[in-house]
Amino acid sequence: MKIHHIGYLAKNMDKAIASFEALGYERETDVVYDSLRDVDIIFLTNDGYRVELVSPKSDRSPVYATLKKLGNAPYHICYCCDDIKAEMERLRDEGYTPAGETEPAVAIGGADVCFMYRRPVGLIELVECRE
Ligand code: NI
Numbered sequence: 001m002k003i004h005h006i007g008y009l010a011k012n013m014d015k016a017i018a019s020f021e022a023l024g025y026e027r028e029t030d031v032v033y034d035s036l037r038d039v040d041i042i043f044l045t046n047d048g049y050r051v052e053l054v055s056p057k058s059d060r061s062p063v064y065a066t067l068k069k070l071g072n073a074p075y076h077i078c079y080c081c082d083d084i085k086a087e088m089e090r091l092r093d094e095g096y097t098p099a100g101e102t103e104p105a106v107a108i109g110g111a112d113v114c115f116m117y118r119r120p121v122g123l124i125e126l127v128e129c130r131e
Contacts, residue, residue: 001079004127005043005050008074009067013040013055016072020044025051032107037062041107052078052107062100076115076122080129084112087126091116099123 010016013031021027025044032041038061044051054075056064066075081087084102092098095118102114105127113127 001081002129003050004078004080004125004129005052006074007052007054007076007078007125008072009063009070010053010055010072011067013042013053016053016055017042017044020046020051020053029107033057034106036103036106039063043107076125078113078125078127081126082128084114084126084128088114088116091118091126094118096121096124 008016017027017031021044023046025046028043028045028050030042033039034041038057040055040057042053044053054063056067058064063075088098088102096116097118099115099117102112104110105113108127111127111130113125115123115125117123
C-alpha cells in the first residue's frame with residue numbers, strides 16, 4: 001500500500017515545525033484545527049516524504065494520552081486506498097481491529113479516514129486518496 005504520511009505527535013507545534021524545517025522539511029499546508037479530534041495538524045514534506053504533525057489542544061483529544069505516553073514521536077503510518085470500506089474489510093481479515101469510527105479529516109480536504117490496530121504493527125491509518 002502506498003504511504004500517504006507518517007503521523008508524528010508534537011507537544012509544541014511551533015517548536016516542532018521549526019525543528020522539522022531545520023531538518024529540511026517544507027510546509028505543505030497551513031496549520032489546520034481539527035475540532036473533531038481537538039488537534040492542530042500540519043503536513044510537511046521532505047524529498048517526497050510527508051510527515052503529519054499532530055498536536056492535541058486539550059485532554060479531550062483522543063491522542064492526548066498517547067502524547068503523554070510517547071512524548072514527541074511517530075505514532076502511525078497512513079496508507080492510501082481507493083475504497084476505505086473494502087480496505088477495512090480486507091484488513092479485518094488480516095487481524096486488524098478498527099480504532100474508532102471512519103470520519104472525515106478536515107486537514108486532508110475532508111477525505112474519509114479511519115484508524116486500525118494490530119498488535120505486531122501498532123496503529124495504522126487509512127485514507128481514500130483521490131487524484
Ligand atoms: Ni494521520
